[in-house]
Amino acid sequence: MSMPPKVQEVEMQEVEMREAIRQAIDEEMTRDSTVFIMGEEVAEYNGAYKVTKGMLAKWGPKRVLDTPISELAFTGLGIGAAMTGLRPIVEFMSWNFSFVAFDQIISNAAKIYYMSANRFPLPIVFRGPNGAAAQVSCQHSHCVEAIYSNFPGLIIVAPSNPYDAKGLLKSAIRNNNPVLYLENELDYGIKMQIPKEEYLVPIGKAHVLRSGKDLTLISHSRMASLCQKCAAELEKEGIDIEVIDLRTIKPLDIGAILNSVKKTKRCVIVEEGHYFGGIAAEVGFEIQEFVFDFLDAPIGRVCQRETPMPYSKPLESETLPNRSRIIDTIRKTLK
Amino acid sequence: MNENFDRGALGKERLCAVLRNMLLIRHLEIRGEAAYQQGLIGGFYHAYIGQEAIQAAAIEAFGVENWYITSYRCHALALLLGATPNEIMAELYGRKTGNAEGRGGSMHLYTKRLLGGFGIVGGHLPVAIGAAFSIKYLEKRELAICFLGEGAVAQGAFHESLNLAALWNLPIVFIIENNNWGMGTHVSRAISVDKIAEMHAVSYGISGYTLDGMDFFDCYAGFKKAHKEVLESSKPVLIECLCERFRGHSVSDPGLYRTKEQMQESLKKDPILRLRHTLEEKGWLDEHTFKEMDSREKESAIAAMKYAEESPWPSPATLEEDVYAP
Numbered sequence: 001m002s003m004p005p006k007v008q009e010v011e012m013q014e015v016e017m018r019e020a021i022r023q024a025i026d027e028e029m030t031r032d033s034t035v036f037i038m039g040e041e042v043a044e045y046n047g048a049y050k051v052t053k054g055m056l057a058k059w060g061p062k063r064v065l066d067t068p069i070s071e072l073a074f075t076g077l078g079i080g081a082a083m084t085g086l087r088p089i090v091e092f093m094s095w096n097f098s099f100v101a102f103d104q105i106i107s108n109a110a111k112i113y114y115m116s117a118n119r120f121p122l123p124i125v126f127r128g129p130n131g132a133a134a135q136v137s138c139q140h141s142h143c144v145e146a147i148y149s150n151f152p153g154l155i156i157v158a159p160s161n162p163y164d165a166k167g168l169l170k171s172a173i174r175n176n177n178p179v180l181y182l183e184n185e186l187d188y189g190i191k192m193q194i195p196k197e198e199y200l201v202p203i204g205k206a207h208v209l210r211s212g213k214d215l216t217l218i219s220h221s222r223m224a225s226l227c228q229k230c231a232a233e234l235e236k237e238g239i240d241i242e243v244i245d246l247r248t249i250k251p252l253d254i255g256a257i258l259n260s261v262k263k264t265k266r267c268v269i270v271e272e273g274h275y276f277g278g279i280a281a282e283v284g285f286e287i288q289e290f291v292f293d294f295l296d297a298p299i300g301r302v303c304q305r306e307t308p309m310p311y312s313k314p315l316e317s318e319t320l321p322n323r324s325r326i327i328d329t330i331r332k333t334l335k
Numbered sequence: 336m337n338e339n340f341d342r343g344a345l346g347k348e349r350l351c352a353v354l355r356n357m358l359l360i361r362h363l364e365i366r367g368e369a370a371y372q373q374g375l376i377g378g379f380y381h382a383y384i385g386q387e388a389i390q391a392a393a394i395e396a397f398g399v400e401n402w403y404i405t406s407y408r409c410h411a412l413a414l415l416l417g418a419t420p421n422e423i424m425a426e427l428y429g430r431k432t433g434n435a436e437g438r439g440g441s442m443h444l445y446t447k448r449l450l451g452g453f454g455i456v457g458g459h460l461p462v463a464i465g466a467a468f469s470i471k472y473l474e475k476r477e478l479a480i481c482f483l484g485e486g487a488v489a490q491g492a493f494h495e496s497l498n499l500a501a502l503w504n505l506p507i508v509f510i511i512e513n514n515n516w517g518m519g520t521h522v523s524r525a526i527s528v529d530k531i532a533e534m535h536a537v538s539y540g541i542s543g544y545t546l547d548g549m550d551f552f553d554c555y556a557g558f559k560k561a562h563k564e565v566l567e568s569s570k571p572v573l574i575e576c577l578c579e580r581f582r583g584h585s586v587s588d589p590g591l592y593r594t595k596e597q598m599q600e601s602l603k604k605d606p607i608l609r610l611r612h613t614l615e616e617k618g619w620l621d622e623h624t625f626k627e628m629d630s631r632e633k634e635s636a637i638a639a640m641k642y643a644e645e646s647p648w649p650s651p652a653t654l655e656e657d658v659y660a661p
Contacts, residue, residue, distance in 0.1 A: 117445070120445070121660035
């Protein structure tokens, strides 16, 4: 697991993912009075997923703001505020709702610093749950990272555990660019020991969750823990898998990926989003572009199948990457 | 409308400076269009010719020290907020010395207080309320001033931004420049009401006013009133300025949807002629002085073309710089 160095000397606390995210926001609001958070139900309701629980009571309505169901307006408002001296955190109740604010993120957030010849940096974080939850059907289950990562100017991070979640969010809030910070509804309850004292996790660094020599298994967000489980299962058969958690999608830590693939010579990429034009497609392409001669087998991938997300449970688990599809693909790649 | 406004109140010097600004805008646009026709400028080109009184009056009424934001028809506002004719023309030419180093072009000009020209109709309204939010958050005595065309009123961003600005009492003035045409579609075929500002304002519980956008004084008086009202009430104000664009939507628009007679009627309302006329009536301007003034501004525009033409291109080596801020 991704523990900090000197773990024994540091005072630790056990937190859920949602608490780790809240601590990051709270600490940064303490550090910088221009940081504020807004979104649907973040204040009086204490957050749709309780990430912002207690924050209104602590910080008051000036810095913890409930918005109407008006993503286009409050996304753009955040962008305008970031251009004029503030550091907004915009919560999407779900990244699916960011689509009605798509123009703001793509035409404005991603472009303004470059297009204005560096006049207006855009220190803003957009955050919220991404990907499928439990049977919420097709309009509430999108993985947005492949869509947004196609546009230069955006930073995209997707932590898989509370330690990274806290450290990455703090780095994101301090960053002078628009950061899309992707959480997962099913991960909010994940518990982990993290340091009590302040720490940062740098943007743009992947993390080797488990080292191995037979195959590199790459994923991010919720798929990272599924990959770890698959690796543990195959370990019993003597198959030694290196698991990499991308943590940051963009900028991609291609160096860490290539180092691992050069060592293992085989690679499988797992992504919760779809096959076509996905993160796996990009990572796989870059691997063949830079270390083709090291590969002993074609790169494998397991992604969400090319269907809208169905509601029914057996159909839902069939379209998502799952244990058996991942293990089958690993075996095929090892042949 | 503000018929009783004292047209001499601003004094000779200030009004002559306003006239010079309006002439400079006009000449810069004429030269820019000419350069476009010669193939020296690419992309889109939306001229502000005919609408000069509105933004000239806004700067006089509100002052520079506010957050300004506008649509893609942004050359005049950049000029009024301190961008030089040279840097604007160089930007249109795509040169390194341009206002945005050749990255933005015609639709994306900036100054210290201009958050940009924005290319997507209505897309800058949510950004504008963000600037107003900052002003309130940082407890400054400023305003956000957002210009939009009447075409943007049909966008969802208009409704969402007005609603949120009114709900959160944000210090912002929205100025709809209704030049009657969203490209080639007449306003009557695009917007369900007339008196756009007055009728929409009611539904957000804010004030709405209609001004004669071809008359500097009516705009100035209306903006002054709005300025005071926003500072006192901390509520947004919505204004419609009825105006005419003398050119097509962009350079490539031949304007076939308007008859010659309609155009001639429009040209009679020329805001520059109207301001000149007032100054002459007051005895503050004669034909000779006007001609001198006019040719000086024309020279600036011509000099800007020369500057742009002689300016270096941006180096391709810099292409990937500044996609991200440090």
